[in-house]
Amino acid sequence: MTWHTFFAAFGNPYLWYVPTAYFTVATVQIGYLAWIAVQWFRVPRRSGYLANER
Amino acid sequence: MVGALWTVATLVVLAISFRQAIFLVPAEATMGNLQRIFYWHVTNATLGLVFPYINCIASLAYLFWRRRDPLKALTADAWALASAEVSIVFVSIGLLTGMLWGRPAWGIWWTWDARLTTYLLLWLLYVSYLIVRRFSSTGQGHTLAAVLSVFAAIDVPITFMSISWWRTQHPAPVLRGDGKLDAVFWPAVLWSFAGWAMWGLLIMTFRYALERKRQRAEQEAALEAIEASLELIQ
Numbered sequence: 650m651t652w653h654t655f656f657a658a659f660g661n662p663y664l665w666y667v668p669t670a671y672f673t674v675a676t677v678q679i680g681y682l683a684w685i686a687v688q689w690f691r692v693p694r695r696s697g698y699l700a701n702e703r
Numbered sequence: 704m705v706g707a708l709w710t711v712a713t714l715v716v717l718a719i720s721f722r723q724a725i726f727l728v729p730a731e732a733t734m735g736n737l738q739r740i741f742y743w744h745v746t747n748a749t750l751g752l753v754f755p756y757i758n759c760i761a762s763l764a765y766l767f768w769r770r771r772d773p774l775k776a777l778t779a780d781a782w783a784l785a786s787a788e789v790s791i792v793f794v795s796i797g798l799l800t801g802m803l804w805g806r807p808a809w810g811i812w813w814t815w816d817a818r819l820t821t822y823l824l825l826w827l828l829y830v831s832y833l834i835v836r837r838f839s840s841t842g843q844g845h846t847l848a849a850v851l852s853v854f855a856a857i858d859v860p861i862t863f864m865s866i867s868w869w870r871t872q873h874p875a876p877v878l879r880g881d882g883k884l885d886a887v888f889w890p891a892v893l894w895s896f897a898g899w900a901m902w903g904l905l906i907m908t909f910r911y912a913l914e915r916k917r918q919r920a921e922q923e924a925a926l927e928a929i930e931a932s933l934e935l936i937q
Contacts, residue, residue, distance in 0.1 A: 670740045670803040681792050685909050693920045
């Protein structure tokens with residue numbers, strides 16, 4: 650396959666499953682990573698209490 | 704620094720695996736280009752059978768330390784949660800890409816054969832694990848979830864061996880056993896395994912760091928609340 654045939658496969662009734670499967674893998678994995686990143690900024694910042702900063 | 708290098712290396716290996724799988728290895732004789740789904744489907748689905756073991760080991764460590772050393776237990780619990788979520792990610796991909804391959808190859812999206820059913824059961828068990836952790840109102844949610852994860856791990860070897868033990872719609876083993884994969888396809892398989900294993904370890908570590916951050920914030924909030932209540936009494 651080439652880049653052209655890879656993307657052209659979306660229009661092929663027998664082959665559209667191939668690029669769809671690869672985009673599904675990428676979407677799920679990157680989606681989970683993005684969810685972790687969003688949650689990282691939602692957890693409150695540490696006050697320093699446990700580090701004896703007060 | 705190590706994290707940045709690992710991230711860059713992971714992305715490079717994944718790019719190589721994509722290039723191998725789509726552009727370099729030849730089309731398979733029977734299915735043609737459709738067979739290219741195999742490389743990322745098999746690797747992600749197989750890793751969905753590996754991360755549950757990390758979850759099982761971390762859960763056993765949590766159960767061992769929860770009374771002896773609560774701080775170590777918290778660390779083990781964070782690894783257990785991270786590996787459970789990563790397991791669900793890989794198993795979900797295994798199910799989705801399997802259906803996307805099954806429809807053109809078999810003419811059906813799904814069938815209740817032993818491999819597919821035990822694999823779906825694995826997904827349901829780890830979703831149950833997260834639900835128990837999140838919604839248990841007994842105060843023992845993490846302990847119950849840890850016990851559940853030990854039982855869930857029993858499904859892993861059953862799923863792995865199902866295509867050898869029973870006659871299934873799913874193909875018999877092609878990476879082991881009689882119907883061995885031709886040598887020309889192995890580079891794509893190995894690069895994909897390496898790339899997705901590195902990615903899995905990367906996101907599991909990110910998720911672990913997030914859970915540790917949440918645990919510390921929770922501990923600090925609890926200690927500050929105790930201190931505030933003591934000041935009120937004085």
